Structure formats: C-alpha cells, structure tokens
Amino acid sequence: MIEILTNGAPNVIQDLGRPGQMASGVSRNGAMDTLALSLANALVGNEAGAAAIEICLFPFRAQFSGDTEFAVTGADCVVRLDDDRVAPWWGRSAQTGQTIVIERPRRGARAYLALRGGFDVEPILGSRSTDLKGNFGGLGGRGLRRGDTLKLCTVPSRGECKAGLGVVPQEVPEFWRELSSGCMTVRTLPAAEYDLFTAEARHAFEHADYEVTPDANRVGYRLAGPSLPLVAPMELLSHGIVPGTVQVPPSGQPIVQLADANTCGGYPKIATVIEADLWRLAQAPIGCRIRFSMTDIDTALSALRAQVDEQAKLRRTLGLMAPRG
Known part of the structure; x- marks a missing residue:
C-alpha cells in the first residue's frame, strides 16, 4: 500500500484501457504511453496490463506503507527513494516508511509508477483505468489527492531485489535525443x-x-x-x-x-x-x-509487430533475471 503525499488531479490510475467499448460510447482510456506502462509492470513482475499511476503533474510524492517493489518509466525524470537516486526505467525494492519523489521531467511529459501486484481498485468494463470524462474507474473516477491510500493486489513475494533491474526499449534513447x-x-x-x-x-x-x-x-x-x-x-x-x-x-x-x-x-x-x-x-x-x-499500412503493421516483439523479449529477459522468493 502507498499513501499519496501531493495533490494532482491529472495524476490517475491507468492500465491498458477498455478496448472494444467505443461502439458503446465508452472511450478506450488506459495509459497514454502504453510502452512505458507495460514495461514498468514487467520490471516488477506484473502482467503488462496491471494498474499503475500515470503522473503528469510534478513533483509527485508518495510514501510506502509496506515493503514492495516499484518501477518508474516514461518521462526522463529524477527519481529519489528517500535520499537515494533511482535510475530511470529501473525497478527496485522499497521498505515501509520510505518516500518516493518523482521530479519534473527534463524531457517528456508523463511518468509511470508501477508497484508489485498492481493497484487494487474495482475493475469496471474489464479495466481499472480512470475515465475522467465519465467519472468512473480508478479511484472514484478522479485524480489522486493528498492523503489517498492505494492498496495493492496480493501476489507472492519475489524476494529481495534492492539493487533492482533496469531496461530501456531500443527506440527510447534516440527519442530522448530527438525530443531534446x-x-x-x-x-x-x-x-x-x-x-x-x-x-x-x-x-x-x-x-x-x-x-x-x-x-x-x-x-x-x-x-x-x-x-x-x-x-x-x-x-x-x-x-x-x-x-x-x-x-x-x-x-x-x-x-x-x-x-x-x-x-x-x-x-x-x-x-x-x-x-x-x-x-x-x-x-x-x-x-x-x-x-x-x-507512411503506409505495411510499415505501420511492421513497426507495431517489432514493438510488441521487443517488449516480449525484454519481459522474458527480466523473468530470467528476477529474484526468487
């Protein structure tokens, strides 16, 4: 469980969204940056679509209310666990009482915070994502506020991983150079x-x-x-x-x-x-x-297949390297 220490209406719980609902007038929702969310989940041993926090109002602060694993991906931000600086696109352990701070991005716009197990909020239409327009999903259909406490889904411990594991998709470093x-x-x-x-x-x-x-x-x-x-x-x-x-x-x-x-x-x-x-x-x-x-449809499909294949490869690699309980 974690407690939110900063107000941030645009900071919301998201997963991979509600595909297949648009014909019923329901937006897809889900993470804006699905690449970052899915790999944040991979770093802590979650399924790709586990619920995480999408952060676009900074600085973001939260306190861990139990021992867990976490990962921060997405925007190029300075991340600190108490006084320790955490590398970007990196997963590691946190202990009860420790505080995470995610500073304003140097490049990019949105960061993703995933915790082991994913956030335990009620699924609606097959997703835990927040729909701000419809005021449902996530935590009461709204952004996060100071004092909110978020529970995690129960999953087996993977053991100690203080040093953590990191991974960066092939296209991200070049993208940061471009965005600069x-x-x-x-x-x-x-x-x-x-x-x-x-x-x-x-x-x-x-x-x-x-x-x-x-x-x-x-x-x-x-x-x-x-x-x-x-x-x-x-x-x-x-x-x-x-x-x-x-x-x-x-x-x-x-x-x-x-x-x-x-x-x-x-x-x-x-x-x-x-x-x-x-x-x-x-x-x-x-x-x-x-x-x-x-571009053309063949290039579009090829790019999507390559992205999906790389994520699968990175997830397999992380699975081999992850600590065991």
Missing part, C-alpha cells in the same frame, strides 16, 4: 478525407511543424501551425474515431485524438497516427513541435 531539440516526428496514415484537403494543405501537413498548445490533455492535443483548408466546405455526420485520429475543425488547426478520445466526431480527418507512435505523442510537452510523416 524541441521537435519530434510521428508517422501517420492518410485518413478518409485526406484527398478532400487542398494540395497546399496536404503539403503543409507533411512538411511543416505543428506546436502542442496549452489546450492539451488525455482527450487530445490541439495543435498550432499552418492552416489546413479543404478544397470546398463540407459537413459530415458524426462517425466513429479512434486514438490517433487527426481531425481538422473549421479553424484549420488540427486536433489529435488520444487515449480518452471521443468515440465519434464530425470534423474531416486528414490522417491517423500509427499505433506504434502513439507513445511518442504521450511524451510531447506543451510547446513541443510535431512533424507528421506519411
């Missing part, structure tokens, strides 16, 4: 209305930078950059959309739907961010510049 420049690239596929935008709009979308505005949250990011006009005005009936959909309202400024994406919308769609790159968008802070690079 203040700009990142994400790959996209053309969406249904792509050909209804002007040639100038399509060129701008693929070659200009778009900045993440302060109007950015788990539902989506409003971006600022060159306008993206249509060939002619049009109206669409509301239709299904998914995380990664890039919509263009009448203002001509794109909106990228993310983990808590609306389940339907009527704005024209110019592109969709490929699933393998959604974690990159999750780590884009306000003011970061985004570049969109068009």
Whole structure:
C-alpha cells in the first residue's frame, strides 16, 4: 500500500484501457504511453496490463506503507527513494516508511509508477483505468489527492531485489535525443478525407511543424501551425474515431485524438497516427513541435509487430533475471 503525499488531479490510475467499448460510447482510456506502462509492470513482475499511476503533474510524492517493489518509466525524470537516486526505467525494492519523489521531467511529459501486484481498485468494463470524462474507474473516477491510500493486489513475494533491474526499449534513447531539440516526428496514415484537403494543405501537413498548445490533455492535443483548408466546405455526420485520429475543425488547426478520445466526431480527418507512435505523442510537452510523416499500412503493421516483439523479449529477459522468493 502507498499513501499519496501531493495533490494532482491529472495524476490517475491507468492500465491498458477498455478496448472494444467505443461502439458503446465508452472511450478506450488506459495509459497514454502504453510502452512505458507495460514495461514498468514487467520490471516488477506484473502482467503488462496491471494498474499503475500515470503522473503528469510534478513533483509527485508518495510514501510506502509496506515493503514492495516499484518501477518508474516514461518521462526522463529524477527519481529519489528517500535520499537515494533511482535510475530511470529501473525497478527496485522499497521498505515501509520510505518516500518516493518523482521530479519534473527534463524531457517528456508523463511518468509511470508501477508497484508489485498492481493497484487494487474495482475493475469496471474489464479495466481499472480512470475515465475522467465519465467519472468512473480508478479511484472514484478522479485524480489522486493528498492523503489517498492505494492498496495493492496480493501476489507472492519475489524476494529481495534492492539493487533492482533496469531496461530501456531500443527506440527510447534516440527519442530522448530527438525530443531534446524541441521537435519530434510521428508517422501517420492518410485518413478518409485526406484527398478532400487542398494540395497546399496536404503539403503543409507533411512538411511543416505543428506546436502542442496549452489546450492539451488525455482527450487530445490541439495543435498550432499552418492552416489546413479543404478544397470546398463540407459537413459530415458524426462517425466513429479512434486514438490517433487527426481531425481538422473549421479553424484549420488540427486536433489529435488520444487515449480518452471521443468515440465519434464530425470534423474531416486528414490522417491517423500509427499505433506504434502513439507513445511518442504521450511524451510531447506543451510547446513541443510535431512533424507528421506519411507512411503506409505495411510499415505501420511492421513497426507495431517489432514493438510488441521487443517488449516480449525484454519481459522474458527480466523473468530470467528476477529474484526468487
């Protein structure tokens, strides 16, 4: 069990979300950066979808109310356990009474704190994720507050692992170097209305930078950059959309739907961010510049398979190295 020592309405319990519920009007929810969450869980011996804390308001402080294992992944943050500094993307033991502090990221936007067993909150529609729009899931459908205590699911001890284990996915170090420049690239596929935008709009979308505005949250990011006009005005009936959909309202400024994406919308769609790159968008802070690079479906599927295969390989490696009770 841990006790939260800082207020942070945007800091919420998330797992891998509620796939398959969008047709019923329920957002996917789940971690914005599923790569970070799943590997944080791997570092403490959890299933990939165990519930963890997604942190985007810093500094974050919590106190351990029992001996456990923890891992912090995601954004490039300074992490301290009492006076000891903990390496990023690293798992280790904590004892009763110790305090963890996660400082404001040097690069990135969201950190993930996983504890051995995962947080024991009531599953709703097959997930422990928080839905802030619907006010359900997680801890009462809300963000975490000072004084909240979170229980853990009961699992067998793995024994002492004070030194801990660390792992960093192959694409993360290069991503940090890219993000240090203040700009990142994400790959996209053309969406249904792509050909209804002007040639100038399509060129701008693929070659200009778009900045993440302060109007950015788990539902989506409003971006600022060159306008993206249509060939002619049009109206669409509301239709299904998914995380990664890039919509263009009448203002001509794109909106990228993310983990808590609306389940339907009527704005024209110019592109969709490929699933393998959604974690990159999750780590884009306000003011970061985004570049969109068009790709094809074969490349998108290949990138996702490679990501899934690497996670499976890292999980197997960690399983061989983990301490035993």
